Amino acid sequence: MTISAETLQQEMQQLRNKNEAFFKRTEPSIYNLIHDKKLSNCDLQIVKHPEHLEVDVTEQGSYRYHSQGRYYCREEANKFLTQMSPGSLLPPFIATDANIFSFDRVGSRHFKELSETIQKKIDPYQNIPMPEFYPLLVITGVGLGFHIENVVQQRDIGSLIIYEHKLDRFLTSLYCIDWEAIYQRFNPNKGTSIQLIIADTDDQHILKGILWNELIKYCPHFPFATLFYNHLMDPVNQKVIDTIRADIINYLQQWGHYDDEINQYNNARQNLLHDARAFFPSRFRLNPNISIAIVGAGPSLDNRIQYLKKYRDQLLIISCGTSIGTMFSYGIKPDFHVELESDYVVYEALSKSTTEEFRKDIILLASAQVNPRALNLFERSCIYFKDSTALSELFVDNHRDIISNTTPTCTNAGVAIACHLGVKNIFLFGTDFGFIDKNAHHASGSIYFKDKSEISAVLSDANDFNIEKTIKTTDVHGQLIDTKPMYFVSQRMVEECIKFNHLKGIKVFNCSDGASIKNTQWLPLDMMDAALSRISNEIQPSSIANDIYNLSVPFEKETINKKSDTLIEFVDYVFEILQRKIVKDLSLKNVSGSIFMMNNLISRHIHEKKGYLYYFIRGQIWLFLSMYFTYALSSRSEEELAFVVNKCEDWLKEHHRRLREEMEFILYHDMSLDDDPWVNMTVENK
Structure with missing residues (x-):
């Protein structure tokens, strides 16, 4: 039975009210953007077809969805799901090559050991198929939202970022889809998440910055297993996506790593001990x-x-x-x-x-x-x-x-x-x-x-x-x-x-x-x-x-040593909480979720709680998580996956022990500049 346009209009208004109430409870910043906001640059239309009603949006007098909003969005979503179906190939990963760990230093040596051990059994350079779930999906463009609804109903998703650069277009979705039902599919405590971003601008630099700052919280799923779905092939969003992809190599080079960080700390400590102010x-x-x-x-x-x-x-x-x-x-x-x-x-x-x-x-x-x-x-x-x-x-x-x-x-x-x-x-x-x-x-x-x-x-x-x-x-x-x-x-x-x-x-x-x-x-x-x-x-x-x-201020040795105490306590804290996120039920989705939760602790909890101390260990953990994720995706059987999980979880405990042992020496030694080998060699040779 086909409902009348008047009934559909009433149902759409009720859905908007429900969505506003949901965002008021859960996303106050979104609620403040949408509360009592009316469409100003577009119109929501109920379109009568011979046997059914459709919904569409007109902008500058033209339909965005050819007068078939629900049908168009779902067809577009189905096309994306077909192209990105399980078994389609992911790009090869570069974070796992044992040859990149060429520095003869504590952190690099241990990474090389992990890489060589796992690669005896698993080849990360084979063609890696898309798993049964999407590790990280970025949907740019909300519009009516039916495509989002369709994707989340048909595919298991680890993390979902939804991004809209026109407030009016997002407002139309409030009349069309149930946002609460979409959000309920995700739970950060179980390794899944959803993030909704609304930026009402066409400035590509601003849009890129906003989306980039969110993406870098999702390592290693970004950049190694990120899918982009650009709704209606929006040209502004496409340029943002292209810019992000172009910046990935530079981004990887900026991660930093423990060996460089401990070298920097040693330099700073020696500088302060030798009368720098x-x-x-x-x-x-x-x-x-x-x-x-x-x-x-x-x-x-x-x-x-x-x-x-x-x-x-x-x-x-x-x-x-x-x-x-x-x-x-x-x-x-x-x-x-x-x-x-x-x-x-x-x-x-x-x-x-x-x-x-x-x-x-x-x-x-x-x-x-x-x-x-x-x-x-x-x-x-x-x-x-x-x-x-x-x-x-x-x-x-x-x-x-x-x-x-x-x-x-x-x-x-x-x-x-x-x-x-x-x-x-x-x-x-x-x-x-x-x-x-x-x-x-x-x-x-x-x-x-x-x-x-x-x-x-x-x-x-x-x-x-x-x-x-x-x-x-x-x-x-x-x-x-x-x-x-x-x-x-x-x-x-x-x-x-x-x-x-x-x-x-x-x-x-x-x-x-x-x-x-x-x-x-x-x-x-x-x-x-x-x-x-x-x-x-x-x-x-x-x-x-x-x-x-x-x-300018001189520092006493006692004060400097107290700072060293703080740094060691911080590293202990990081490794202790990371080691709690072990995989309990073996599956690729659960391994991915465990990796997500470890990164979430680093990129959100530890960053917020410990401030800039986070940068001392961030690159080291990101590199580990990238290797772990790569090897897990490369596994071809449950036995291989179990092998990866066991090796990586054991490695994390041992890595903590090795770093702490070295830190206890470097952070308190009394070597002169002539005797300190760290001071007298280039970074590559340390």
Whole structure:
């Protein structure tokens, strides 16, 4: 019996009321978006067909579903389910290759043992079939929602993320599907989850950021077994999906791992034990009339260096990374020099590009984990604590003293530090983020142009500037120039840092001739004198630098050891709660659910409860979970799956023991810098 349009309309309104009541109880943020909201950019239509009624939406006068909303959505869903049916192939996994664990260090050696043991029985490089369930499904586009209803009814799903970038379109679903019935299929305590995201914008960068920040909470299901269902092939959503896929390789490279983290902690501990002071910006109250020059090593520095000489006594100058070699070649001493990376090559680069006499009176501002040998080159050193590191959580009491936006290059760190100091004018020199001439990618005097006979093979490899791997960016004249992907990211991060600090009234002037930097004012050569002549000539840069150093904080050994105690307690805590998530009923779905719950503890519970300490162990756990998940999916029988589960659960217990044994030595040793092997080798050789 076909119901009347009036009856259907009443039922749809009742369903909206039910959905609103459900979201009010369970998702207050969603409820606040939808409560009492009416459709404004589309209309919900009941369409009469000869033998039945249909529902559709009109936007700009056209039906979105060809006047058959329920039928169209279900047909589309069935097509997706057929294409992604059990047995269709997943891509091969790269996180399990024993050859990637080439470093001869405690964490890497143990990973290699696990990989070699399991690969004697299971080949993770065979074609891996889609399991009977979807580990992680992302549906972009809600619309009427019938396709979502159809998918969850027909396929078992581990985690479901539903994403809509038009509020009006989501509102139509409130009249069409029972959201509570969909939510009831998921239970995080049993290894399944559902997340609904509504972002009312067409800005692809914003949409990508929102979805990306949610996806990275689902390792290893993202990125290794994520399916995307783009409803109606929405072009905005498709571009977001394509951008996410393109970023996966870079994302994997940013996980970090224990061996690097313990190396960074050892460096920071040695730095503090050898008289480096902690740079805490909240202790300083600089005169806002002070102007700071940030100096990078971009090629245009050669054409602008004369202004640093001319106005030297009116600027607090901060050189960044390899620019100190250029400053040395021109005979200009900065007040501060900034370094970022933890590797030994930083020490060698500094020692090869400058002299002891030149470094006198320059204060080194190094991230806490910079190699102690580098700090020893300077008579006075301060360390700063950057965000998203365990070191900042351990050693910084006031979170305003954590320096954000310091990566990926030293220039980022220099700009971030200048913004934290609270001055009103910042001038950027040599921050080109690109180059016109591929043979002149840095300023003269840079370590990049050193003859290879003058430097070690390790430093030569570190400085290998592969000019072929370039992309395009827009320069200050509106023309396209070449840049490296990392420089492009560095530029975007500088722009974001400056944008945020505009709220503090900071003005940033771009005194470089490379990439156009948003949120800055570009100063061509003929405007330099006019701009710089207006800055205060009543400051004494060396006196200001001395004050900053004297107000920085030394740490006592007893305090440092207490921080080591905290770190060991944290690692114990993480492994103890992870080991509770054992697989009780053997099945691939339950193994996947157990892995989901372990990651949930890391990415949500531990991150929220322990703050930045989470970064010390996150990469190590993510790599383990990725291997575990890969081997489980590669199993071809219950016997093989049981073998994987037993080996991985035993490995996790043993890994805790090995890491703790090493930490108890590294976190408390009394070795000098000469005797400390961690300080005197590159990361790859440790």
